Amino acid sequence: MLSDMKDSATYVRAFNLSKQLANLGHDLTLMVVSPAQTFVKASYIKQGVRIVETPNFMHNGLGHFTRRLFLDPGMGILDILSRLLEMRKDGYDIVQLFDHSLNVFLPWYIFKGHLKSKFVSDWCDIFNYEGGLRYAYCFRLDAIYRVVGFPFRTLSRYLEFNLRRKVDGVTVISDGLREFAIRQGVAQNNIFVVEGGADVDAIKPIPKEDARRRLGLPLDSSIVGFLGTFQGDLDIVIQSFTRVKREVPDALLLVIGKPSSWIRSAVADAGITSSFIQAGRCSDEMLPHFLACVDVLTLPLKENLASRTRWPNRIGEYMACGRPVVVSDIGDTARVVRNHDIGLVAGTDIDSFADTIVRLLKDSPLADKMGCKARELACTRYSWALQAAKLEGIYFHLLASPLSNCNDT
CATH class of the missing domain: 3.40.50.2000 (Glycogen Phosphorylase B;)
Incomplete structure (x- = not known):
């Protein structure tokens, strides 16, 4: 290799x-x-x-x-x-x-x-x-x-x-x-x-409350999560989150990955600094806890050839942790999410992405059901x-x- x-x-x-x-x-x-x-x-x-x-x-x-x-x-x-x-x-x-x-x-x-x-x-x-x-x-x-x-x-x-x-x-x-x-x-x-x-042995479902206590995060807030080494599509989530906040005022945005100045600037420009949590890079041991503490995970993609042909690593990690995902309606990952009912597929515009996040935040039974299906799919079809x-x-x-x-x- x-x-x-x-x-x-x-x-x-x-x-x-x-x-x-x-x-x-x-x-x-x-x-x-x-x-x-x-x-x-x-x-x-x-x-x-x-x-x-x-x-x-x-x-x-x-x-x-x-x-x-x-x-x-x-x-x-x-x-x-x-x-x-x-x-x-x-x-x-x-x-x-x-x-x-x-x-x-x-x-x-x-x-x-x-x-x-x-x-x-x-x-x-x-x-x-x-x-x-x-x-x-x-x-x-x-x-x-x-x-x-x-x-x-x-x-x-x-x-x-x-x-x-x-x-x-x-x-x-x-x-x-x-x-x-x-x-x-x-x-x-x-x-x-x-x-x-999906690394189903290293990433296993953890009760949300246990993960939040471990990380010192509020138990009663709604948390939207994003994981990414390559963060070129994160601006979709940041812009969507301003609309999410209007519908779910207590919502927090958690970003896991390498910190950068452009992320801080984008968050400040969007006016969501007080609701933003930058986890930075985390160890393999702590990653399952960060993933488990969220209510909804996001996989935004921009409309271009690269996105239509990608399979981001994070979709495997999302499925393994047993949380539902909101994905842009682009490429193979959207097809998997839609066909296996492990989350919701949003349109390619900011408003649609925000509305889809809000729908899952306001429907906990649906989110939990989709999260369970995601874990099952990771184990039965997409394990490494x-x-x-x-x-x-x-x-x-x-x-x-x-x-x-x-x-x-």
């Missing part, structure tokens, strides 16, 4: 699938960029998975600036060298490529004609199209990026699309992304849908163990096929 930065959303997907594959009896190595090691790699076993943390030289410091400015696609020299040396061992039946950054692309490109391994690329987010992460990360440096970033944009787009056309198989996170991949020239019979999962079993089947299918795309130029 080749991934990019440790503790990124992609790493969460890669590690959870690796952990469950290890539970099925497979030997797994997951390579990620270390958050701490600058010049040397580190290797250790975590929950049955061999983790190799490669040096972060050229990823932090000045490298971090260039990464944000140019969307530096994994250009750390020591990182890439460590991965190439690891790949030379030629002991892998499957090499799963998470992301399309250079430190993932180069090991495939160099060894694709020399190893017996099958190469599988995982596509979990559109990066270089409308609404993609490239634009989200660079909005503050947009003017500079447009002037000097052309070579990097060209490279990033080439890596994102060319890689998926050449590997033995492509796993995608949603039906929407599958259709997009087909339009980009990826062979239809090489595409397999492996949705995001079930997603890993699906991925295992894909691997066996590819290994049984004598054909390989990786020798194509």
Whole structure:
């Protein structure tokens, strides 16, 4: 398994699938960029998975600036060298490529004609199209990026699309992304849908009152929650919450994730500072308590191609904790919420999103019923163990096929 930065959303997907594959009896190595090691790699076993943390030289410091400015696609020299040396061992039946950054692309490109391994690329987010992460990360440096970033944009787009056309198989996170991949020239019979999962062992339902006492939150207020590493759609919730407050005056908005100045500014501009709780990043131990303390969880999405093809990690965490969700009517997550009755689907406008939140806040029996269904769905259909079993089947299918795309130029 080749991934990019440790503790990124992609790493969460890669590690959870690796952990469950290890539970099925497979030997797994997951390579990620270390958050701490600058010049040397580190290797250790975590929950049955061999983790190799490669040096972060050229990823932090000045490298971090260039990464944000140019969307530096994994250009750390020591990182890439460590991965190439690891790949030379030629002991892998499957090499799963998470992301399309250079430190993932180069090991495939160099060894694709020399190893017996099958190469599988995982596509979990559109990066270089409308609404993609490239634009989200660079909005503050947009003017500079447009002037000097052309070579990097060209490279990033080439890596994102060319890689998926050449590997033995492509796993995608949603039906929407599958259709997009087909339009980009990826062979239809090489595409397999492996949705995001729910960590039902780490996140379990906790009584709401117990969670609030643990966190020191009021027992009698209505709490609306948002969880997100990538918070580009949070403004929908903030703007909606001003309307929610008019209908439910005691309501509080809880945001779990990395704090930022733009969130504080948006909250102040909306006039809801006194009703806003910024939990920041929380530990794995405390996350179930923060999720359990809310009445309604939110999954806002903006109308663009990236949103229509996404499967945000947070939907799995929402389902696992047993709380109902309000989701924008966009993409596969809206279909799941609607079809399985685990929450309510709102329109794509602010008023509709607010009204849908209010409806659940004012109907506790309905909210509780939907929360129970969400937990059941997480355990029976969307656990990481079930997603890993699906991925295992894909691997066996590819290994049984004598054909390989990786020798194509």
